[in-house]
Structures are given as C-alpha cells and as structure tokens.
Amino acid sequence: MAVRVDVEFAAKDAYRAVKRGDLIIAVDALRCSSSIVNALANGVNAVIPTETLKEAYRLREQHPDFLLVGERKGCKLKSFDLGNSPLEFVREVVDGKTVIMTTTSGTRALVRCRRAEHVLVGAFLNAGAVAKKAVEIAQRNKVDVSFVLAGEKGLFSLEDFLCAGAIASKFPAGTFDFSDEALAAVLGFERVKGALSEYVRKSRHARHLTELGFERDIEFSCMLKHFEIVPVYRDGKITLMQ
Amino acid sequence: MAVRVDVEFAAKDAYRAVKRGDLIIAVDALRCSSSIVNALANGVNAVIPTETLKEAYRLREQHPDFLLVGERKGCKLKSFDLGNSPLEFVREVVDGKTVIMTTTSGTRALVRCRRAEHVLVGAFLNAGAVAKKAVEIAQRNKVDVSFVLAGEKGLFSLEDFLCAGAIASKFPAGTFDFSDEALAAVLGFERVKGALSEYVRKSRHARHLTELGFERDIEFSCMLKHFEIVPVYRDGKITLMQ
Numbered sequence: 225m226a227v228r229v230d231v232e233f234a235a236k237d238a239y240r241a242v243k244r245g246d247l248i249i250a251v252d253a254l255r256c257s258s259s260i261v262n263a264l265a266n267g268v269n270a271v272i273p274t275e276t277l278k279e280a281y282r283l284r285e286q287h288p289d290f291l292l293v294g295e296r297k298g299c300k301l302k303s304f305d306l307g308n309s310p311l312e313f314v315r316e317v318v319d320g321k322t323v324i325m326t327t328t329s330g331t332r333a334l335v336r337c338r339r340a341e342h343v344l345v346g347a348f349l350n351a352g353a354v355a356k357k358a359v360e361i362a363q364r365n366k367v368d369v370s371f372v373l374a375g376e377k378g379l380f381s382l383e384d385f386l387c388a389g390a391i392a393s394k395f396p397a398g399t400f401d402f403s404d405e406a407l408a409a410v411l412g413f414e415r416v417k418g419a420l421s422e423y424v425r426k427s428r429h430a431r432h433l434t435e436l437g438f439e440r441d442i443e444f445s446c447m448l449k450h451f452e453i454v455p456v457y458r459d460g461k462i463t464l465m466q
Numbered sequence: 467m468a469v470r471v472d473v474e475f476a477a478k479d480a481y482r483a484v485k486r487g488d489l490i491i492a493v494d495a496l497r498c499s500s501s502i503v504n505a506l507a508n509g510v511n512a513v514i515p516t517e518t519l520k521e522a523y524r525l526r527e528q529h530p531d532f533l534l535v536g537e538r539k540g541c542k543l544k545s546f547d548l549g550n551s552p553l554e555f556v557r558e559v560v561d562g563k564t565v566i567m568t569t570t571s572g573t574r575a576l577v578r579c580r581r582a583e584h585v586l587v588g589a590f591l592n593a594g595a596v597a598k599k600a601v602e603i604a605q606r607n608k609v610d611v612s613f614v615l616a617g618e619k620g621l622f623s624l625e626d627f628l629c630a631g632a633i634a635s636k637f638p639a640g641t642f643d644f645s646d647e648a649l650a651a652v653l654g655f656e657r658v659k660g661a662l663s664e665y666v667r668k669s670r671h672a673r674h675l676t677e678l679g680f681e682r683d684i685e686f687s688c689m690l691k692h693f694e695i696v697p698v699y700r701d702g703k704i705t706l707m708q
Binding site: 233379380381382385386402403404405407408411412414415416423426427428429 | 475621622623624627628644645646647649650653654656657658665668669670671
C-alpha cells in the first residue's frame with residue numbers, strides 16, 4: 225500500500241492526524257516554524273513549546289536559565305527575552321540555550337500533536353530536509369503522513385497551505401497517495417514557487433505582520449531549502465533530529 | 467470597501483456564508499452543478515433540488531409530469547428517470563420539463579444555502595458567465611461573495627476547489643479582497659488551467675467516478691466556459707437567470 229499524504233487545514237483538527245497514527249509535519253511558516261528552524265540552526269539545544277502563557281511563565285520560574293520567547297497578537301511580551309521573529313535567534317544570543325516558546329497559533333498546534341509518535345516541524349526554510357526525513361520515517365515505519373497547519377487563530381492560512389505544498393512536492397512521485405488537500409497544496413506551491421514571497425505577502429497573516437513592521441521576517445521565512453535542519457518534537461521538546 | 471471573496475471548503479459550513487449575507491456561488495463540479503447547467507442549456511424549465519430521497523419521491527407523487535433525477539453512491543436509482551450524468555440531459559428528453567434532483571452532495575449543499583438572497587450555481591462549464599453575473603450582483607447590491615463547495619460527503623474536494631478558482635480568477639483584479647482560501651483556489655486553478663481534466667482526474671471523487679464508468683462526465687464537466695448560462699436558486703427552484 226502506498227503511503228497516504230493528507231493535510232489538516234486547521235489546527236483544531238490535529239487530533240484526526242494523531243488518531244490516524246500518522247507521522248505529523250506541523251507547519252506554521254509565519255513565523256513559529258521558521259523561528260524554531262533558525263533557533264536550532266543557531267545552536268539552541270531544545271525548544272519547549274507551550275500552549276499557554278501561564279505554563280510558559282511557570283517553566284521559566286523553574287528554569288531561570290531558559291530563554292522565554294514568543295508572541296501574542298504578533299508582538300513580544302514585555303517579560304519575554306525574544307519575540308517570535310526568526311531573525312532574533314542569532315547565535316550570540318541563543319547558542320547553547322534551551323528556549324520556552326509560546327505563540328498564538330504555532331506552539332498551540334504543536335502541543336495538539338504531542339501524542340503522535342513522530343512530529344516534525346516544517347517551514348519553507350527546511351522544506352527539502354523535512355520532506356526527505358518524513359519520507360524515510362514513513363517508509364521505514366509504514367505510517368502515513370499528515371501535515372497539520374497552524375493557520376492564524378486556527379483558520380486556513382495561505383502561507384501554511386503553500387508550505388505544505390512545498391514540502392509535499394519533494395516527495396518522490398508515484399509512491400505516495402495524495403489526498404485532495406495534499407494535491408491542492410502541491411498545485412498551489414507549484415504555481416508560486418518562482419516568486420514565493422510575493423504571493424505569501426498577499427495572505428491575511430502576512431499583511432498583518434507587515435502592518436506590525438515584520439516584513440523582513442516574511443522575506444526570511446520564504447527562503448526555500450535554506451537549512452538542512454529537521455526539528456523533531458518528542459517528549460515535550462523540539463530538538464534537532466540526529 | 468472592496469467586495470470580499472471567500473470560500474467555504476465544506477458544505478457543512480454553508481451556514482456561515484448565509485449568515486454573512488453573502489452572494490453564494492454553490493459549486494459541485496462533479497457532477498451536480500454541471501448537470502444543472504446542461505439541463506438548463508437543453509430547455510429544462512426548472513430544477514428543484516431536494517436533500518432527501520423522501521422529499522424527492524413526495525414531490526414526484528404530487529407532480530407525475532416532473533422528471534426525477536440524481537444519484538446515490540454515484541448511481542441512478544431504479545425508479546429515477548435520469549442519473550446525475552450531465553450528458554443524460556439531452557434536449558429530446560428534458561426540453562420543457564421540470565426536474566426534481568437529489569444527489570449525495572450537490573443538492574444537499576444547495577439546500578443548505580436556501581436562505582441566502584442570491585445563490586448561483588457554478589461549474590467549470592459556466593465559469594466565465596457565473597463570474598460576470600456574480601460581480602455585477604455583488605457590486606450593485608454591495609454584498610460579499612462566498613463560494614460554497616459541495617465536496618464529496620462534505621469533505622474538501624480538489625475539483626470544487628479548482629472550480630472556485632476558475633470562477634474567482636475571472637473577477638476583475640484590484641476591486642476584490644480575496645480571503646486566503648480564495649487566493650489558494652485561484653493559484654491552484656492557474657496552475658492547472660492548461661490541462662484541467664488531467665488534474666481533476668486525480669481527485670478522489672473523479673477516481674471513484676472513473677471506477678463507475680463515468681469518465682466521459684469528467685471530460686465534459688471540465689470544459690471551461692462552454693456555456694453562457696447562469697443558474698439561480700430562488701424559492702426552492704433553480705432557473706435560468708434572465
């Protein structure tokens with residue numbers, strides 16, 4: 225049987241992917257996934273995603289050496305060390321650190337996937353690497369693949385749809401059985417891949433980020449295949465897949 | 467304010483479009499919408515969509531001169547005059563008739579939209595005509611536009627997604643505010659428009675129809691802009707927009 229590739233357009237439906245026992249690729253291209261990828265690329269040991277602020281603060285109290293990062297309504301909170309801009313995760317600041325991260329949509333989507341055995345974090349930045357690893361694991365373990373899109377406030381988002389398409393388009397042709405959602409995502413990505421950031425900027429969330437002054441984050445997050453990095457979420461922590 | 471263009475991917479969410487007061491374009495490209503378009507093109511007076519078989523039978527009892535058409539699990543029922551194949555609606559059979567239609571997904575989606583003031587029926591066959599009319603009505607009445615996709619059993623379907631994109635891609639650029647869903651649909655359509663039926667055939671529902679022997683229906687339903695026909699659903703009946 226061919227490996228099935230599916231997409232849950234809304235994070236609230238993550239439970240379906242978990243229930244199916246699928247390998248999950250969690251996607252929040254703007255910006256949580258991109259921040260996680262860049263954080264690990266710059267020497268972060270582990271990212272601990274939390275759904276609530278309360279939990280993030282509690283963890284920080286227990287571990288004063290951890291960095292507290294993330295956003296609400298797009299912006300860094302006053303007591304946080306960093307916001308949710310991938311560009312803030314520079315080596316001088318984050319190398320060797322453990323990071324507690326809480327964001328409006330991305331970390332929430334991740335936490336919803338925590339009971340799945342295999343959860344990878346996908347962004348445009350690591351599309352090629354995460355696709356390769358997902359294919360390996362799915363074929364070796366004979367499990368299907370589901371993308372879980374964080375979206376904005378749990379709604380469908382263009383950038384995450386295109387990002388799922390970017391990753392799925394790297395799956396070797398013929399050996400995978402794509403759902404209608406996955407086929408649509410690949411088609412969307414194929415349409416825009418020559419001018420990715422131009423189209424991503426049209427999305428609701430990108431327009432919001434632009435209003436907040438985060439235009440450079442969008443440009444950075446749209447760099448395809450920039451990193452050979454596969455973040456894996458297991459036992460409550462996101463680390464580099466060895 | 468620009469007219470907003472949105473897409474409800476699943477028929478179960480039709481109520482949201484109704485609640486917003488939007489002009490609705492109901493889409494079930496394979497095959498209900500295409501059958502309705504071809505039926506009206508071949509002289510049918512009116513199509514009465516029903517959600518249940520029971521209702522369809524009751525109507526037929528009251529009006530023995532009406533044709534009873536549609537499908538369950540893709541196939542014509544024994545007591546029906548015609549199935550749900552657009553190609554069955556030839557002039558010799560349907561000219562001057564009123565048709566009671568009940569299908570698994572398409573008529574159900576339509577009935578869910580019945581409380582909306584403006585409901586048009588969209589297919590690839592009439593993409594250009596329905597786009598033009600929707601734009602006219604939306605601008606004149608200052609209402610937003612929502613596509614409601616019938617899908618297969620209420621699920622997202624590739625063919626309806628592409629069909630919404632085909633129609634929305636005809637909206638004049640710049641004067642409409644596209645949701646992320648609408649942007650995605652347009653991108654998908656733009657990717658496949660040169661070989662539409664080739665891609666539509668990959669969808670779950672098209673594969674099912676192919677197994678049932680309805681390949682010609684898929685080819686026919688994928689003919690873009692074939693008809694200058696706009697079916698409008700009002701007071702329980704679908705008729706040609708005058």
